[in-house]
Amino acid sequence: MNIPVVTVGDSREDLVGRLERLHGPVSVVRRCHELAELLAACQSGLARAAVVAEGSEELTASLVDRLAAVGVAVLALTDNPEEKSRLRGIGVAAEVTGVDAEALAGRIEGAVAQLAGPGLRPGRSDVTGSASPGGAVAGPAGRTAGDGAAESADGQILAVWGPAGAPGRTLLAANMAAELAAEGKSVLLVDADSYGASVASMLGLLDEAAGLAQACRLADQGLLDAEALLRIATPVTTRAGTFHVLTGITRADRWTELRAAALTLVLARARQVAEFTVIDTGFCLESDEELSFDTMAPRRNAATLTSLELADTVFAVGAADSIGVPRLVRGLAELAAAVPPASPRVVLNKVRSSAVGRSPERQLREAWDRFGPAVPVSAFLPADPASSDAALLSGSLLLEAAPDSPLRKAIAALVCAPVQQNSRSSVFSSTAKRLLKG
Missing domain, CATH: 3.40.50.2300 (Response regulator)
Structure with missing residues (x-):
């Protein structure tokens, strides 16, 4: 040969x-x-x-x-x-x-x-232009992504995705991170929405510096180690715990900074420094087929697709009304086509009788069982505009602005109970634990 x-x-x-x-x-x-x-x-x-x-x-x-x-x-x-x-x-x-x-x-x-072996490269583009499928991603030379990082990179990645129409992706992701931190876990919240990054605004972070773009730039150069990642991430302290945030891009036209290969390395490093990495993804799953002939071209939705492919758990959230539910059903079909390995946990948000009728959870479940996909509904989050508005107005989270609200309790039950059951023992550096937990 x-x-x-x-x-x-x-x-x-x-x-x-x-x-x-x-x-x-x-x-x-x-x-x-x-x-x-x-x-x-x-x-x-x-x-x-x-x-x-x-x-x-x-x-x-x-x-x-x-x-x-x-x-x-x-x-x-x-x-x-x-x-x-x-x-x-x-x-x-x-x-x-x-x-x-x-x-x-x-x-x-x-x-x-x-x-030429069976391993796939991080962010490899196939004929549809999407990043490579599967959770175990190998590097460009057959190397597992993150080689050179700690052998004990056992952190879990949770991705929050939902279709267009503001179903509550950012609200769910930010409050999931806060609840995990309140449970004593080291947590990194990542804003990977390449269309409308909003985690920094929701948390009241005034000095928004596109932390994820900085991390991707260092990872692209091979310079992102655990300490560098923690320096870039912004600490957010609540009364119950501290977590870190990689803020999103400050303008939508900066999406080219979130390339699949670099983001894969960032998430591999995140597994090393945090027990849980929560990603707020974008809505769009299109694979830029018009660019599929050019394997060199960047992909607008690479950040979302890469996050979903590398996630251990995907939470698919949709609005519980006559518009949001059909959007979610169609979106789940698109998700299955774009990221076949994903087994999403479906979350219906903004559940209220005024939009669904009496006994909204029962009616939604019956309608889902009859018309929806085979994926069952994992959780119903009640509409709680007063608590959500109070948190948004103060730039804080539900556990601070409305600790006894039904919405806060529902999110805590969604994320913390499974985490306690599936928690894996992992070895993290003492520096990472100290910095991430404040």
Whole structure:
């Protein structure tokens, strides 16, 4: 099997020439002068592997994912131990600059074999343009996402999704995080809505700095460690506990900063530092089919799709009225098509007799059993506008603004009881626990 290779940077005869003289499986087909030229050559289908002899510091997770999307494995040459560690963090195989040609050819062959294996890359785009399905996501070179992070990254990811129409995604996600923190758990709340991020506004955070975009930028560069993630996250302290928040993008046109490969690495790091990561996702599940021909193009809904694919539990929330319920039913069908592994827990929000009739929960359950999908309704959250408005007005959460409200109690029962039953023992660094719990 012949493996065509392109190189960039120092194309010295003692490297390229010796590879050619091996007469082995590796053949250098082009010597590029910069990464842009290498990217163009790889996108044209010229190569299956790229050797970066100089300029490895320009490699990012998104660039590596772009190359992996067209079937190109990346190997970099560097003598800097810190750079080697960074490269491994973004899925790049690294060797010293003076590596023997035969050993280098073996590493190239191994990287190509790993890329062609069963593992999927973070944010890999298939023909529909969505990120790769499944909860176990592998890195661009077959590496499990988050390698280089702690081996004990056992935190759970809870994603809150719902169709268009303001069903209460942000309200549910923020209050779930608060209730988990009140139970003594270390919690990270992530605003991954690429259309209308609103967690910061709901919590009254005035200094909104797009924390998730910052984390993705560092992750893309291979520089996001546990301490960096905790520095970026904003602490929110309630009377019952403290949790941290990665605020969303400040403008909708910044959605390109939330790329799937970088977000995958952020969530892998979040599993390390927090027992529970709660994600407020966007509503849209479209896979940008008009861009499917271009595997390099960013995807507007990559943040939502990636969050749902990596979540351990998905909460699908819809408004309990004649408009919200049909939207949720259609949305669940779209969710099943876009993220087949997802097994959502359905939550009907804003339950009130004025919109449904007498005994609203009974009527909603009967209608759902008759017309809805096979997924049962897990919880009914009562409409409680007075408590919600009080919390929103004060920039606080229900457990502070209305601790005895029916809505607050329903959310606590939804998230805390299953958490206590399914809680897994995990080993977190003492620094992370101390910082996340305040």
